[in-house]
Amino acid sequence: MSTYSLSDGLASGAPRTSRVPLLATWLRESGAGVLASVAWIAFGLSCLWWADVGDWSRTHSLGIAAFVIAAIALFGTVGVDYLGAAGQALHKRAPWLVALGAFLTVWEVATAKFAWLPLPFFPPPQAIIEVYTDDLPKLLDSVFASVKLQLGGYLIGATVGFLTGVSIGWSRAVGYWVHPVLRFIGPLPATAWLPIAFFTFPSSWSASTFLIALATGFPVTVLTWSGVASVSNAYYDVARTLGARPSFLVLKVAIPAALPHVFVGLFMGLGSSFAVLVVAEMIGVKAGLGWYLQWAQGWAAYANMYAALIVMSLLCSGAITLLFSIRDRLLVWQKGTVKW
Amino acid sequence: MVTAALAEIATHPAAGAALDIEQVSHAFDIDGTELPVLSDVSISVEPGEFVALLGPSGCGKSTLLRLVAGLDKPRAGRLREDESRIRSPHPSRVVVFQDPTLFPWRSVWDNVALGLEAQGILKSQRHRVDAALDLVGLSSFRKAYPHQLSGGMAQRVALARALVNDPKILILDEPLGKLDSLTRITMQAELVSLWQRKGFTTLLVTHDAEEALVLANRVIVFSDRPARVKADIRVDRPYPRHRGDPYLADLRRQILGLLGLDATW
Structure with a gap:
């Protein structure tokens, strides 16, 4: 009996030890992509969570667009094996997407939401989008x-x-x-x-x-x-x-x-x-x-x-x-x- | 492939030309002082001869080649190719230099085509470029660029670039000087067989007595600068020659003696 329980323990231990590195590998491979998605969700939330201190018409659209980009980043990362060259391109640029999302979030918060940077010299992202549309x-x-x-x-x-x-x-x-x-x-x-x-x-x-x-x-x-x-x-x-x-x-x-x-x-x-x-x-x-x-x-x-x-x-x-x-x-x- | 190349060449018979160098002297001006490099050199080369010019380095052999090519004009004396005075470069006298000097921006094929293109006859004569590449065994490298070639391959391309013009006189300025010894031996054999097949007159500058003896009918030994003809030695041995041939070894000892190197033998 005791010998069986020993071998049981070994048998159940083996997959556990191999599953942990698998997750670690996946995170190492895809961490930047997931983080990029998080950063862009943060940017979207920063657009929509607080009210603007000024009068900008594109804030809502910008927030939605940020969520769309976050979704693309996430699906691109999860499905990288099925997307071919486009997936690889996204994978390579994921760290830049993280940095960009973070930068836009800080910019959004510092200008449109709390006006830490003086207006009108530092317009928020939605003001610049507004120029391109209008x-x-x-x-x-x-x-x-x-x-x-x-x-x-x-x-x-x-x-x-x-x-x-x-x-x-x-x-x-x-x-x-x-x-x-x-x-x-x-x-x-x-x-x-x-x-x-x-x-x-x-x-x-x-x-x-x-x-x-x-x-x-x-x-x-x-x-x-x-x-x-x-x-x-x-x-x-x-x-x-x-x-x-x-x-x-x-x-x-x-x-x-x-x-x-x-x-x-x-x-x-x-x-x-x-x-x-x-x-x-x-x-x-x-x-x-x-x-x-x-x-x-x-x-x-x-x-x-x-x-x-x-x-x-x-x-x-x-x-x-x-x-x-x-x-x-x-x-x-x-x-x-x-x-x- | 090689036989096709040979048949191609047979349709362009390029028998060698006679070359007469008559009492040629030349000098360089260096900072206002005249530096004599050639002193009263007279050599008469029969059509189809393979003549090696041997001498201490810097004695003026290469200068003589530039005069034969028509790249420079002598201060005194005359040079003639088949009775016509040499005054300027002509594709009937092609030089292969020590460095392959391939044009790095042209592919191997385009490098070989250079002469025909310069003479404006490339359009109707493209097959000659292919034949020349076949001849040096580099057909499969026609699209390569010079930086992708080894030293020996580059020198072969330079040879093909010269041969495509069917020269009457092939002028070789230490073309094997920078190659490793194995490549060198292979290319010496190739040179001899090319010369035998095509029959052009060959002038080879070298500072390697053994190379001169393995390749040439005639070895002309020059003195130190200003170069004068010190000896004119006939090498009556059939090809292919054997490096260990005692007759050649004897000649080599003689030549090294003339160059003041008998102590090393």
């Missing part, structure tokens, strides 16, 4: 104007900068004349030209295009030039012995070899042209996100400013992502490139 046409107009101006100026600046850089790098005569001009004018911040540009150009739009092109052109020129100049002579020797003419040396040797440098220039030019774009829109152009910011400030519409800032950062970041994906496509032969 002021959408004007915001979209501004986005369109900004993108148009930026794209035109950037493309002109990048093209001119690239051609200038290749010419200086290739031809001694061009270098002799252009290099001093470049050294003298290039380092000048493009925004310093603003006052002059706005009265010499026929329209504020053409003036801004010029300034954006200038801000883009300088880094693109310098880096293209240094890229072309640093191409190893051995490449030219090889190409020449194989019967290459000068046009081939420029188009098929110098330019491809310089392309990694060119992309660094394009990246730097993009950054400085954003700065010029916003300043130009704030000062002279009566359209675009820079102008929208200025206009919102005039009306003390702080929620509109934050809303515009978020859109602006998405656009700038999107532009850089686009540039880098073009680069990755063109420079597949390169190893270990800069990550974005």
Whole structure:
């Protein structure tokens, strides 16, 4: 009898010891997802539990939306094995979802509910949502104007900068004349030209295009030039012995070899042209996100400013992502490139 | 595959050209002072010959190759390919350098296609690129990029890039110098068989006496800078040659003696 009870105890003990690690493993795997769900429920509750200190129309909808996100996070975590790539993507970003939910909760409580942060300078999340729903046409107009101006100026600046850089790098005569001009004018911040540009150009739009092109052109020129100049002579020797003419040396040797440098220039030019774009829109152009910011400030519409800032950062970041994906496509032969 | 490649080459017979180097002298300007590198060098190479240029490092052998390629012009003297003066580079004289210098932004196939593309005849001659890749045994790497290749493979691609032009004179500037010894021995054998099959004239710069003797019909020994021709040695042995051949060992001792290295033998 005693031997039976011993083996009974062993038999019932075995599954118990294996079940505990299973739960622990599940929690370790899915803890962040569950926590994300909790954080977003907290955000939803913080929206709906207390009354707003101000008059915002989207509080209720925002609370519901937070619950929806919490539900998605929870189901995504539980069903991660059945959701494939989407489930994996959610799993990878779960810690960020936790942080975001927590941040929004604190923000909601600190602004809309107890006004620990002074209003109207720190609007609550629902005020920013309200801008996107109620002021959408004007915001979209501004986005369109900004993108148009930026794209035109950037493309002109990048093209001119690239051609200038290749010419200086290739031809001694061009270098002799252009290099001093470049050294003298290039380092000048493009925004310093603003006052002059706005009265010499026929329209504020053409003036801004010029300034954006200038801000883009300088880094693109310098880096293209240094890229072309640093191409190893051995490449030219090889190409020449194989019967290459000068046009081939420029188009098929110098330019491809310089392309990694060119992309660094394009990246730097993009950054400085954003700065010029916003300043130009704030000062002279009566359209675009820079102008929208200025206009919102005039009306003390702080929620509109934050809303515009978020859109602006998405656009700038999107532009850089686009540039880098073009680069990755063109420079597949390169190893270990800069990550974005 | 190799036979197909051979048949391909047979349709483009590329017999070697004669090369005449007549009293060539050359110098470099370094900080205003003239540094002579070649002094009155005269060499006459028969069509289809395999000539090795041997000499102490830095003696000016590579400079001579650049002059033959037409990349630089000599200060004095004349160079001729089949009676026509060499004034500029031409795809009939292709150089394979010590570094493969493949274009890293081009795939293996596109690297080999470089010469035909530069001459504007790639569209109608694409099969020659495939044949050249077959010849060096790298057809399966046509889509690879240079950074994915080993040193020996990269040098093979460089060789294919030269051969695709059907050169009359193949100029080799220590092309095996940076390879490990096993790859080197394999590629020496490949070079000989390529040369035998295609019949181009070959100029090989090397500082390895054994390599010169295993590969060449003729070994030209240079003095220290400024380089002068010190000896012109005929190597009358059939291929494939054996490294342990006592005849070659004897020649090697002679050559090392000429280079002032007899004590090491």
